[in-house]
Amino acid sequence: MSELVVYTARQIRTMEPSMPVAEAIAVRDGQIVGVGNLESLKPWLEQERHTIDDRFSGDVLMPGFIDPHLHPSMAARLLTMEFATAVEWDLPWAEIGAVSTRTDFLDALNKFAADGPDDEPLFIYGHHPRWHGDVDRELLNSINRQRPIVVWHRGYHSIIVNDACYQWMGLDMDSARRHPQIDLERGAFFENGLFVANRHFVPHSLEPSRFRLGLERARDVIHAGGHTTICDAAFPMYDLELEWAALEETIGGSEVPFRTEFMPYAVNTEGMAPGDDDQQRVDLVQQIQSHRERNGHRLTFGNHVKMLADGGFFAELMRLNPPGYLDGHDGEWITPPEQFEATARVLWNAGFQIHVHCTGDEGVELALATLEKLQWERPRFDHRFTFEHFGLSDAQQVRRIGRQGGVVSGQVYYLYELSDVFGRTSIGHERASQMTRLGTVEREGIPFALHSDFTMAPAKPLHNAWIATNRINESGELVAPNERVSLDAAMRAITIDAAFILNKEAEIGSLRWGKKADFTVLNEDPWDVGIEGLRDISIKGTVFEGTPYLL
Amino acid sequence: MRPARPRIPVTVIGGYLGAGKTSLINRLLTESSSERLGVLVNDFGEINIDDALIAERGVNTISLSNGCVCCTIRDSIGSALDEILKIRPLLDHVIIEASGVAHPAKVALYGQGWPGCSLNAVVVAVDASTIRTQSNDRFVGSLCLEQIRQADLLALTHLDLLADSQTELLFDWLNQHSNSATLDARALSIPFLLGLENTSSFDDLPLKTNNFLTSHIAYAFANSKDHLWSILDDLPIQILRLKGFVNIDGSKYLIQRVGSRSSVEATDLNGDGLVAIWPADSCDSQQVTEVLEQLHSRCDPPPTSVV
Numbered sequence: 064m065s066e067l068v069v070y071t072a073r074q075i076r077t078m079e080p081s082m083p084v085a086e087a088i089a090v091r092d093g094q095i096v097g098v099g100n101l102e103s104l105k106p107w108l109e110q111e112r113h114t115i116d117d118r119f120s121g122d123v124l125m126p127g128f129i130d131p132h133l134h135p136s137m138a139a140r141l142l143t144m145e146f147a148t149a150v151e152w153d154l155p156w157a158e159i160g161a162v163s164t165r166t167d168f169l170d171a172l173n174k175f176a177a178d179g180p181d182d183e184p185l186f187i188y189g190h191h192p193r194w195h196g197d198v199d200r201e202l203l204n205s206i207n208r209q210r211p212i213v214v215w216h217r218g219y220h221s222i223i224v225n226d227a228c229y230q231w232m233g234l235d236m237d238s239a240r241r242h243p244q245i246d247l248e249r250g251a252f253f254e255n256g257l258f259v260a261n262r263h264f265v266p267h268s269l270e271p272s273r274f275r276l277g278l279e280r281a282r283d284v285i286h287a288g289g290h291t292t293i294c295d296a297a298f299p300m301y302d303l304e305l306e307w308a309a310l311e312e313t314i315g316g317s318e319v320p321f322r323t324e325f326m327p328y329a330v331n332t333e334g335m336a337p338g339d340d341d342q343q344r345v346d347l348v349q350q351i352q353s354h355r356e357r358n359g360h361r362l363t364f365g366n367h368v369k370m371l372a373d374g375g376f377f378a379e380l381m382r383l384n385p386p387g388y389l390d391g392h393d394g395e396w397i398t399p400p401e402q403f404e405a406t407a408r409v410l411w412n413a414g415f416q417i418h419v420h421c422t423g424d425e426g427v428e429l430a431l432a433t434l435e436k437l438q439w440e441r442p443r444f445d446h447r448f449t450f451e452h453f454g455l456s457d458a459q460q461v462r463r464i465g466r467q468g469g470v471v472s473g474q475v476y477y478l479y480e481l482s483d484v485f486g487r488t489s490i491g492h493e494r495a496s497q498m499t500r501l502g503t504v505e506r507e508g509i510p511f512a513l514h515s516d517f518t519m520a521p522a523k524p525l526h527n528a529w530i531a532t533n534r535i536n537e538s539g540e541l542v543a544p545n546e547r548v549s550l551d552a553a554m555r556a557i558t559i560d561a562a563f564i565l566n567k568e569a570e571i572g573s574l575r576w577g578k579k580a581d582f583t584v585l586n587e588d589p590w591d592v593g594i595e596g597l598r599d600i601s602i603k604g605t606v607f608e609g610t611p612y613l614l
Numbered sequence: 615m616r617p618a619r620p621r622i623p624v625t626v627i628g629g630y631l632g633a634g635k636t637s638l639i640n641r642l643l644t645e646s647s648s649e650r651l652g653v654l655v656n657d658f659g660e661i662n663i664d665d666a667l668i669a670e671r672g673v674n675t676i677s678l679s680n681g682c683v684c685c686t687i688r689d690s691i692g693s694a695l696d697e698i699l700k701i702r703p704l705l706d707h708v709i710i711e712a713s714g715v716a717h718p719a720k721v722a723l724y725g726q727g728w729p730g731c732s733l734n735a736v737v738v739a740v741d742a743s744t745i746r747t748q749s750n751d752r753f754v755g756s757l758c759l760e761q762i763r764q765a766d767l768l769a770l771t772h773l774d775l776l777a778d779s780q781t782e783l784l785f786d787w788l789n790q791h792s793n794s795a796t797l798d799a800r801a802l803s804i805p806f807l808l809g810l811e812n813t814s815s816f817d818d819l820p821l822k823t824n825n826f827l828t829s830h831i832a833y834a835f836a837n838s839k840d841h842l843w844s845i846l847d848d849l850p851i852q853i854l855r856l857k858g859f860v861n862i863d864g865s866k867y868l869i870q871r872v873g874s875r876s877s878v879e880a881t882d883l884n885g886d887g888l889v890a891i892w893p894a895d896s897c898d899s900q901q902v903t904e905v906l907e908q909l910h911s912r913c914d915p916p917p918t919s920v921v
């Protein structure tokens with residue numbers, strides 16, 4: 064047996080209501096032996112060989128942060144691009160300030176373009192006309208005629224390219240000219256036109272060494288956010304075996320400072336049909352469970368399964384209860400409601416923990432109505448049916464979620480970035496201001512977590528906690544203050560309640576005897592700085608299973 | 615710049631779950647004789663092809679002895695389309711089965727600009743016996759109506775389950791919700807969607823179930839493309855198909871209309887004249903002929919040779 068290591072700290076926040084604060088924590092073989100102070104730990108210290116490690120004596124320790132919903136493989140594609148965005152992204156491998164004027168943006172483009180060889184395509188992420196003005200093909204040509212340049216819009220839904228990029232892509236100009244969502248003159252590709260471009264880009268970004276570089280960067284971003292546990296909330300994203308091999312190599316190794324739980328898709332096509340037979344049901348269950356054979360120390364598949372209700376929030380494809388969008392367009396279902404129910408029934412009866420991506424209030428309604436039906440048919444206790452994202456909802460739905468035993472994993476970045484613009488241009492102020500209704504969720508006593516859905520939002524748990532407790536959006540407006548959550552609930556939502564949603568609360572999420580020795584090291588105590596200061600706290604590093612990984 | 619390659623016409627078949635997309639596709643696949651069809655479907659499970667017709671069965675592809683190929687859409691429509699476009703010799707026609715919750719107009723974008731493709735039509739299958747109830751469904755009512763609105767051609771399935779009076783009510787209801795022509799799905803065939811090469815005759819078309827009327831003019835002329843479009847716009851919406859050649863200022867144009875979607879493109883194909891087809895009980899010949907006659911009114915002699 065190894066010797067005990069006792070970490071002392073200025074303050075330890077245990078997230079255990081019975082003993083919320085402590086000063087010292089004794090660890091052996093990656094596990095917590097005891098929490099308290101040097102005095103109360105004496106019975107252990109007198110009996111065992113130990114060292115006192117006071118490197119954190121000026122710092123604050125919390126249980127390692129948990130993000131129960133993000134996408135490393137998606138992040139890998141983004142993170143091999145150069146960044147020029149109006150908001151700051153402190154990326155561990157590069158100092159990137161906010162690029163918020165046209166001049167700065169053009170300077171950044173010129174610098175990036177001059178930085179590499181002409182045969183290396185250049186991908187730049189973060190263009191936003193509001194800050195950077197218009198960018199078109201001719202402008203990119205004037206920056207560099209030889210090097211293929213691709214400028215991605217901040218919202219991921221369009222790109223601008225130069226002539227050299229047309230060459231590199233081997234674009235079929237004749238077809239592209241006919242495409243309603245490609246503008247060859249401007250060099251613009253959007254929506255379906257983007258699929259045409261991605262046909263050339265995806266193989267490039269998934270080329271093994273590049274994809275691995277991206278995953279290594281995703282690993283560093285996740286560490287820098289203070290995480291010790293994450294959940295990859297949609298597996299597989301690309302080719303299953305290639306993706307798995309790259310994941311094992313980059314975030315599966317014994318030097319990686321966090322563990323990853325995987326949430327496999329229920330199905331990658333339309334799912335079960337109402338009339339499907341027993342064999343198809345058995346196959347579906349086996350297909351999901353078969354992933355467990357891959358389980359290792361860092362990467363594991365538990366009892367989770369992912370389902371999809373309605374379309375993306377940023378793309379305004381969530382389904383709305385009446386009245387719909389201001390412009391009259393319709394949101395989309397990802398899974399046909401009948402198949403959603405038929406698939407959910409199979410998963411429910413097989414005992415899975417079902418996580419439903421539902422973004423609009425009609426998407427929430429489908430998930431909720433399905434849950435109610437399944438509870439009636441075959442009641443289950445503690446099933447932790449999870450409403451993921453939870454962009455729009457109403458208070459009555461929240462109460463029903465509570466009565467059915469559902470839990471919520473909320474995306475608060477929606478309200479930070481979109482409540483203002485969606486209020487004006489998409490769904491009206493009332494509904495927009497009440498995005499991610501977590502105050503009601505807390506009042507109804509429903510456990511909830513906060514997630515980043517990285518790369519949809521930065522992987523920064525304290526920033527999410529700041530949004531959830533303050534509800535101040537990007538424009539500085541306070542939106543639906545009654546939906547703010549308490550500081551305690553927000554901190555639980557990135558630790559013990561996030562662990563609950565991953566069904567791992569017995570092992571992680573708080574600091575007490577027997578749990579994994581996972582800590583996040585902070586320079587300030589969240590309860591000292593209060594809700595206003597949460598996002599300014601800096602992460603000094605983490606301890607994963609007893610081993611420090613300082614930043 | 616590369617020379618333009620031949621583009622394969624793409625037809626999208628949309629419609630909600632249970633609308634009858636799969637049985638329609640099954641039939642098109644197995645009936646096809648002269649045309650080699652490529653079909654992208656969401657799930658093989660539904661596709662039900664007689665073993666005797668199957669030449670080769672792969673994990674994601676089934677090849678038929680009549681030259682048709684059926685592929686599953688796994689990652690994306692785009693990659694499945696790329697696979698099927700690689701087949702040599704080129705297929706004659708590609709059909710994409712839109713998912714039950716897709717907006718067919720969005721899937722149609724693959725026909726409009728995907729490398730190697732051109733859009734033929736958006737056909738939306740509608741279950742005549744359930745659509746009116748479905749259109750009131752809590753979750754999918756608005757989607758079903760949207761799908762109907764996006765159709766160039768509505769293919770009605772299960773019409774046989776309706777009494778005549780119900781059929782009439784259904785057509786009134788459809789007229790309120792869509793601007794497209796409607797036909798019995800059993801009359802939809804590949805020659806119908808693609809063919810009409812022989813513009814003077816429909817004898818080879820399997821139009822068994824409905825009584826159809828046709829109108830034919832031997833030579834067609836227009837003063838300008840705008841003039842041509844204005845005439846096309848005047849045609850009653852019940853016209854199911856229109857195909858043929860129109861001369862404008864000595865150049866020849868190929869006109870294609872499937873349901874409410876028309877295209878006019880310069881062509882060097884040989885051919886003359888125009889033909890239109892519509893269900894007999896939907897509008898009278900007089901109305902159609904009057905419109906088409908406008909294309910016949912210029913009394914230039916027919917060109918003696920065609921370049």
Ligand SMILES: [Zn+2]
Nearest residue numbers: 132134296516
């Ligand atoms: Zn997600």
